[in-house]
Amino acid sequence: MSVKAAKDTARTPGRGGPEVRRADAPHGIAATDPEQVRNVSLVGHSGAGKTLLIEAMLAARGMITRKGSIAEGTTVSDSDPSAVRQQRSVTLSLVPLLVDGTKVNLLDTPGYPDFIGELRAGLRAADAALFVVSAVDGIDATTTALWGECESLGMPRAVVITRLDHPRADYDGVLAACQQAFGDAVLPLYVPVRSGGVTSGLLGLLTGTVSDYSAGEAAAGSREVDAGERAASEAARGQLIEGIIAESEDETLMDRYLGGEDIDTDVLIADLETAVARGSFFPVVPSSAVTGLGTAELLEVLTRGFPSPAEGGLPEVTDLAGAPGAALACDPDGPLAAEVVRTTIDPFLGRVCLTRVFSGTLRADTPVHVGGHGLADRGHQDHDTDERITHLYSPLGPNLRPVAHCVAGDICAVAKLGSAETGTPFRRRTSRSCWPPGRCRSR
Numbered sequence: 001m002s003v004k005a006a007k008d009t010a011r012t013p014g015r016g017g018p019e020v021r022r023a024d025a026p027h028g029i030a031a032t033d034p035e036q037v038r039n040v041s042l043v044g045h046s047g048a049g050k051t052l053l054i055e056a057m058l059a060a061r062g063m064i065t066r067k068g069s070i071a072e073g074t075t076v077s078d079s080d081p082s083a084v085r086q087q088r089s090v091t092l093s094l095v096p097l098l099v100d101g102t103k104v105n106l107l108d109t110p111g112y113p114d115f116i117g118e119l120r121a122g123l124r125a126a127d128a129a130l131f132v133v134s135a136v137d138g139i140d141a142t143t144t145a146l147w148g149e150c151e152s153l154g155m156p157r158a159v160v161i162t163r164l165d166h167p168r169a170d171y172d173g174v175l176a177a178c179q180q181a182f183g184d185a186v187l188p189l190y191v192p193v194r195s196g197g198v199t200s201g202l203l204g205l206l207t208g209t210v211s212d213y214s215a216g217e218a219a220a221g222s223r224e225v226d227a228g229e230r231a232a233s234e235a236a237r238g239q240l241i242e243g244i245i246a247e248s249e250d251e252t253l254m255d256r257y258l259g260g261e262d263i264d265t266d267v268l269i270a271d272l273e274t275a276v277a278r279g280s281f282f283p284v285v286p287s288s289a290v291t292g293l294g295t296a297e298l299l300e301v302l303t304r305g306f307p308s309p310a311e312g313g314l315p316e317v318t319d320l321a322g323a324p325g326a327a328l329a330c331d332p333d334g335p336l337a338a339e340v341v342r343t344t345i346d347p348f349l350g351r352v353c354l355t356r357v358f359s360g361t362l363r364a365d366t367p368v369h370v371g372g373h374g375l376a377d378r379g380h381q382d383h384d385t386d387e388r389i390t391h392l393y394s395p396l397g398p399n400l401r402p403v404a405h406c407v408a409g410d411i412c413a414v415a416k417l418g419s420a421e422t423g424t425p426f427r428r429r430t431s432r433s434c435w436p437p438g439r440c441r442s443r
């Protein structure tokens with residue numbers, strides 16, 4: 001992220017000089033309601049297609065006028081010269097986009113193992129993880145281990161199987177591998193519709209409709225499944241419905257379903273959304289970043305299935321002496337609690353801290369207590385300083401777009417803080433609360 005990029009953005013809405021590619025660049029997006037935020041980390045092995053999938057989602061929402069390319073080094077996420085040279089992500093990148101009033105903070109993480117710290121930062125900032133799996137290459141041991149790690153944290157997850165346009169794509173084989181590695185609660189909501197050897201659309205197993213992507217992006221409408229498609233997808237639909245019902249809190253539902261009752265689609269969708277947000281059911285969406293296949297469906301899963309920060313976990317809090325303190329709430333009017341998830345040095349702005357706000361609201365001019373203790377093992381000296389927030393930004397990849405505030409649940413960049421480091425909490429100056437536990441000094 002750079003201030004130069006921010007200034008360029010203010011002059012012309014698009015990285016890459018006169019070529020205007022970006023529709024919204026000068027304006028940062030600042031959420032006002034935590035319920036209308038989703039923080040989603042994209043994870044998966046290097047080359048799975050995370051960065052290009054984000055391009056496809058930005059294009060689908062009209063936030064860029066055309067998709068960037070990895071080979072040309074023109075994607076929103078991979079602007080770092082080293083990323084362009086290596087043709088892979090090397091840093092964590094925040095890409096917010098608006099979906100029907102919901103701000104979706106996509107956190108693009110590098111899959112290459114050398115950049116594991118960036119992946120960790122992405123997961124720290126997120127409330128849910130989107131596992132991106134290539135239909136060409138499948139999953140690797142690292143991705144399976146990462147799934148286990150998210151599982152132990154109870155983090156909601158979904159799987160997107162990408163690159164379905166590729167001639168060597170093996171969707172069925174890769175889906176089976178995901179189910180074997182991640183478990184039985186990994187089930188597709190859609191099945192690919194193929195015509196003339198290419199995947200041209202997606203059949204919604206619950207909705208019974210087909211969306212047509214043969215023109216390169218989602219068609220304006222969708223059509224009803226035909227009799228042949230219905231028969232061919234019956235087994236997958238049955239499996240999905242049983243999977244959802246198995247997670248339902250309504251214990252009568254399974255007996256009613258097995259007794260032949262047609263369960264209302266709205267009931268199934270509501271139970272599905274609850275199970276996804278709870279982290280006990282993991283929807284699969286087939287996609288292609290090249291044709292745009294599945295982008296609308298994926299965004300629906302992210303906004304309707306994944307939890308808002310208001311439903312997610314909050315850091316444990318103690319008082320300054322280390323005794324359990326009053327729990328935080330994801331409330332914009334609550335006491336300030338925020339944490340730096342990643343720090344970069346900008347030649348003009350100095351330290352730029354990617355910051356997740358858990359409680360309260362950060363504003364330009366907010367006085368904050370910046371404290372950091374107990375991180376000596378990571379080479380950080382203990383520090384306790386009072387500083388004033390001066391510049392707040394909503395990053396879009398490399399571009400820092402000014403915003404007036406950042407509410408509980410949202411993620412922003414804070415510049416010009418002297419002492420903040422990765423892992424540093426921000427608190428109200430007068431706060432008597434402490435987190436992470438043991439990282440404060442009595443004052």
Ligand SMILES: Nc1nc2c(ncn2[C@@H]2O[C@H](COP(=O)(O)OP(=O)(O)OP(=O)(O)O)[C@@H](O)[C@H]2O)c(=O)[nH]1
Pocket residue numbers: 044045046047048049050051052053070071087088089090109110111112132162163164165166287288289290291
């Ligand atoms: N045909 C096809 N190629 C794709 C698709 N998605 C990604 N690719 C290509 O796959 C390669 C890797 O894509 P990226 O988006 O950089 O993958 P990544 O997961 O971000 O990789 P890392 O940044 O290293 O973690 C690039 O050459 C892309 O052009 C897709 O849907 N279809």
Ligand SMILES: [Mg+2]
Pocket residue numbers: 050051052078088089108109110111
């Ligand atoms: Mg990438």
